[in-house]
Amino acid sequence: MRNRRVLLASRPSGWVSEANFRIDETPLPQPAQGEVLVKNLWLSLDPYMRGRMSDAKSYVKGVELGEVMVGQTVGEVVSSRNEKFKEGDKVLTQLGWQLFGTTTEATRVDEKRAPLSCYLGVMGMPGMTAYFGLKDIGQPKRGETVVVSAASGAVGSVVGQLAKIWGCRAVGIAGGGQKCAYVTRELGFDACLDYKAANLKEALRQACPSGVDVYFDNVGGQIFDTLLTQMNLHARVVVCGLISDYNATEPYAIRNWRAVLVNRIRLQGMIVFDWKERYGEATKALGGYFGEGKLKYRESVIEGLDNAPRGLIALLKGENFGKQLVKLA
Amino acid sequence: MRNRRVLLASRPSGWVSEANFRIDETPLPQPAQGEVLVKNLWLSLDPYMRGRMSDAKSYVKGVELGEVMVGQTVGEVVSSRNEKFKEGDKVLTQLGWQLFGTTTEATRVDEKRAPLSCYLGVMGMPGMTAYFGLKDIGQPKRGETVVVSAASGAVGSVVGQLAKIWGCRAVGIAGGGQKCAYVTRELGFDACLDYKAANLKEALRQACPSGVDVYFDNVGGQIFDTLLTQMNLHARVVVCGLISDYNATEPYAIRNWRAVLVNRIRLQGMIVFDWKERYGEATKALGGYFGEGKLKYRESVIEGLDNAPRGLIALLKGENFGKQLVKLA
Numbered sequence: 141m142r143n144r145r146v147l148l149a150s151r152p153s154g155w156v157s158e159a160n161f162r163i164d165e166t167p168l169p170q171p172a173q174g175e176v177l178v179k180n181l182w183l184s185l186d187p188y189m190r191g192r193m194s195d196a197k198s199y200v201k202g203v204e205l206g207e208v209m210v211g212q213t214v215g216e217v218v219s220s221r222n223e224k225f226k227e228g229d230k231v232l233t234q235l236g237w238q239l240f241g242t243t244t245e246a247t248r249v250d251e252k253r254a255p256l257s258c259y260l261g262v263m264g265m266p267g268m269t270a271y272f273g274l275k276d277i278g279q280p281k282r283g284e285t286v287v288v289s290a291a292s293g294a295v296g297s298v299v300g301q302l303a304k305i306w307g308c309r310a311v312g313i314a315g316g317g318q319k320c321a322y323v324t325r326e327l328g329f330d331a332c333l334d335y336k337a338a339n340l341k342e343a344l345r346q347a348c349p350s351g352v353d354v355y356f357d358n359v360g361g362q363i364f365d366t367l368l369t370q371m372n373l374h375a376r377v378v379v380c381g382l383i384s385d386y387n388a389t390e391p392y393a394i395r396n397w398r399a400v401l402v403n404r405i406r407l408q409g410m411i412v413f414d415w416k417e418r419y420g421e422a423t424k425a426l427g428g429y430f431g432e433g434k435l436k437y438r439e440s441v442i443e444g445l446d447n448a449p450r451g452l453i454a455l456l457k458g459e460n461f462g463k464q465l466v467k468l469a
Numbered sequence: 470m471r472n473r474r475v476l477l478a479s480r481p482s483g484w485v486s487e488a489n490f491r492i493d494e495t496p497l498p499q500p501a502q503g504e505v506l507v508k509n510l511w512l513s514l515d516p517y518m519r520g521r522m523s524d525a526k527s528y529v530k531g532v533e534l535g536e537v538m539v540g541q542t543v544g545e546v547v548s549s550r551n552e553k554f555k556e557g558d559k560v561l562t563q564l565g566w567q568l569f570g571t572t573t574e575a576t577r578v579d580e581k582r583a584p585l586s587c588y589l590g591v592m593g594m595p596g597m598t599a600y601f602g603l604k605d606i607g608q609p610k611r612g613e614t615v616v617v618s619a620a621s622g623a624v625g626s627v628v629g630q631l632a633k634i635w636g637c638r639a640v641g642i643a644g645g646g647q648k649c650a651y652v653t654r655e656l657g658f659d660a661c662l663d664y665k666a667a668n669l670k671e672a673l674r675q676a677c678p679s680g681v682d683v684y685f686d687n688v689g690g691q692i693f694d695t696l697l698t699q700m701n702l703h704a705r706v707v708v709c710g711l712i713s714d715y716n717a718t719e720p721y722a723i724r725n726w727r728a729v730l731v732n733r734i735r736l737q738g739m740i741v742f743d744w745k746e747r748y749g750e751a752t753k754a755l756g757g758y759f760g761e762g763k764l765k766y767r768e769s770v771i772e773g774l775d776n777a778p779r780g781l782i783a784l785l786k787g788e789n790f791g792k793q794l795v796k797l798a
Contacts, residue, residue, distance in 0.1 A: 360726065374743075379729050393722030397689065400708050400738040409733040 141168050146237035146448055148203045152193055154389050156456060160193065161209070161449040168240055171221045175242045178233055180215040183445070183466040184260035185452050186294075187358075187383045209237040209448075212265060213468075214249060214256045222246075232259050237448050239468055254430055261463035262437040263430060266294035268422040269412040273378040274299050274306075274356060276415075277408045282307035284353035287344070287370075289363050291332055292319040292438070294463040295380065298426075299356045300329045301435055308354075311347045313340070313363060315458050322461070327436055335363055344370045351375075359384045361392035368396040368405070377407040383456065438462030470497050475566035475777055477532045481522055483718050485785060489522065490538070490778040497569055500550045504571045507562055509544040512795040513589035514780050515623075516687075516712045538566040538777075541594060542797075543578060543585045561588050566777050568797055583759055590792035591766040592759060595623035597751040598741040602707040603628050603635075603685060605744075606737045611636035613682035616673070616699075618692050620661055621648040621767070623792040624709065627755075628685045629658045630764055637683075640676045642669070642692060644787050651790070656765055664692055673699045680704075688713045690721035697725040697734070706736040712785065767791030 142165045149162035171177045192210050195202045203210055213236070217229040222244065225231065230249050235241035249259045261267065273295075280286050286303035290296040291312025300323065303310040312323040312332035323332035331347040333340060340363065344352070351372040357364050361384030364377075371377070385391050399405065415422070429435045440460040442451040448466045455464045471494045478491035500506045521539050524531045532539055542565070546558040551573065554560065559578050564570030578588045590596065602624075609615050615632035619625040620641025629652065632639040641652040641661035652661035660676040662669060669692065673681070680701040686693050690713030693706075700706070714720050728734065744751070758764045769789040771780040777795045784793045 360730075364726075382727055382730055385727060391724050391727060393724050394726055395720050395722050397693075397723055398711055398714060398720060400736065401689075401711055401740075402738070404738040404740060404743060406735070406737040407729065408735040409729040409731070411730075411733060414733060 142166065143168050143238055143240045144445055145208050145239075146445060147206055148193060148209055150205065151195060152190075156190060156193065156449075156453050158449045158453070163446060169242045171219060171242045174222050174244050176220045176222050176225045176229075176231070176244075176246055177218045177240065177242050178213075178215040178231060178235060178246065179218045179240055180213040180233075180235055180238065180468045182214045182257045182260055183237060183448060183468055184212045184264070185448065185455050185460075185464040185466060186211070186266070187381055187456065189452055190383075190456055210234065211236045212260055213241075214259050217246075230256055232264065237445065239445060253427060257439060257441075257463075257465055258430070258437065260465060261294050261439065262298055262435050263423070263426055265412055266463065267298045267426045267435075268415070268419060269380060269410070270295050270298035270302060270356075271422040271426060272412060272415040272418070273380050273410050274302050274354070277378045277410060278354040278356060278376050280306055280308045280354050283309075285309040285311060285348045285350055286354040286356065287311045287313065287348065287352050287367065288356040288358070289313040289335075290358035290381070290383065290458075291323045291329065292327075292461060293358065294437075296356070296358055297323070297327055297437060297462070298435065301327055301429075303354075304328055304330075305429060305434055309348075309350075311344075311352075313359075319461060322438065326438075340366050341369065354378070356380060361385055365392070365394050365396050368394075368399040371399060371403055371405050373403050375403060375405050377405060379407055379409040383458075440464045442466050444468070471495065472497050472567055472569045473774055474537050474568075475774060476535055477522060477538055479534065480524060481519075485519060485522065485778075485782050487778045487782070492775060498571045500548060500571045502550050503573050505549045505551050505554045505558075505560070505573075505575055506547045506569065506571050507542075507544040507560060507564060507575065508547045508569055509542040509562075509564055509567065509797045511543045511586045511589055512566060512774070512777060512797055513541045513593070514777065514784050514789075514793040514795060515540070515595075516710055516785065518781055519785055539563065540565045541589055542570075543588050546575075559585055561593065566774065568774060582756060586768060586792075586794055587759070587766065589794060590623050590768065591627055591764050592752070592755055594741055595792065596627045596755045596764075597744065597748060598709060598739070599624050599627035599631060599685075600751040600755060601741060601744040601747070602709050602739050603631050603683070606707045606739060607683040607685060607705050609635055609637045609683050612638075614638040614640060614677045614679055615683040615685065616640045616642065616677065616681050616696065617685040617687070618642040618664075619687035619710070619712065619787075620652045620658065621656075621790060622687065623766075625685070625687055626652070626656055626766060626791070627764065630656055630758075632683075633657055633659075634758060634763055638677075638679075640673075640681075642688075648790060651767065655767075669695050670698065683707070685709060690714055694721070694723050694725050697723075697728040700728060700732055700734050702732050704732060704734050706734060708736055708738040712787075769793045771795050773797070
């Protein structure tokens, strides 16, 4: 048995293309003392991966050329030289775009509590991003209006459902009528606006008759700039993603900054790693809501490691619908 | 004796001109029950006044055409129908650009503690803006680097001096060598950069070898955009003023927003009125530092009410040096 891996072959300029990746095969790695050998079952695809393909300064160092693409995976322990794990354990790891890998850093997950793939979505990093960003930065109060962009996506869908659970009006922004219908009918948001249609500013005015108290921004760019004009006094903006800029060669230029001063808006950039010591709190809360059937989710599944590059490109173009996953086995 | 007033005659588009104002005379107003009649001695000129001349949405409603221009004043009670005040009391009021006025809203000030004009500057609204913005939003820790723009101005000069008192490195940004020399030599900042000279980004790198932890922004625009690229992880930005945009017909377009996400920066718009219930705390702290000689200040005084329009125009162009005042009597 051999390992199969997707490596970063070249850095994209503008849109990612399949030519930026290369696939190779290597002998199966052997676990050292303290490590487990894991067979990956599910790979998560996420917008942040675009940043790691670049060598511009970001949260952490980018992927080096010729290295395995980074990514979170759920897999099964094949052999263990770590007393905390045994063969057959299901674990969450950071093994990246490959079929097998060895690591000392694994977190056991409970298949009875939720399907394995959920630990990459609603119960995983995207769910926790939504939880901490909305709770700690957004600080929504009962009766307030929360707007979230990329509302049908892995983070956005949880943001809006948490907003509803916490007693707020939830308004999503998504691309296309099909996604908007899903966001309102299945996820239970109060409204969802199609940014591809018509006048977003006017649509926001109608969907948010009392203005916007919290904006959870997953996209940046023109949508962020438009939202600035709709924020209430002392509103909060969670700056979580900039997907509209990730593939742009020139950043979008923000023109409505004056609103921040006039309405004394608070804005804060976030990455979920900053809440590492509180992951337990999020897992418990999200697990509770999930168990009660209050957190619905949708997955967009691509089969086979070799199709992961295509999956990431589609994700960056907004073609996915729900949490984007690659089924590896 | 008659009253003399400066009224808003027309709304400026772009730069303010003297033609936007009109001067008139009226009979001396008589205090109603509960009011005092005040003879204004000092009028404060502040950048926010540009906003009040416009009818665009801002903190509060703009001045109506034909109304007296708004502004804070220090004056002397001439006659009182309010038992809390007696003739000769010195008071801080919001009577605006006129020689006399009646009001129920006056705050007694203590001439022995500080010269009267200081209650419009270092001990007044600008000083409190610096105090609450830096303390509550900037939250500087000992050893951190605080950068402030318009550093020789009424707010900026207090921000940097408080940063030094609280154990930080204070770096100012000001226009021209003369102001910069004042900021370092007289106010005791560690460095001051001339935004009119050379490459601000490179100058910031040299003056802030450990990066920027707090940026107190009084100007917005390109300086704000440049600062974004120099902020440390978890840095804070106090969004206090946008003087660079006040007279622009098109707002400046911000291009470095991505830094907010990468470094998880927190930014917050402020206006000192939001701290109304804590003014006492600021007055006490600033009064203490002032008494110890730790808060130096400089005033730019224009003589005579009729020259107030010219003074405001100069202020908006950055031609003042220190707190801009009009001496009325």
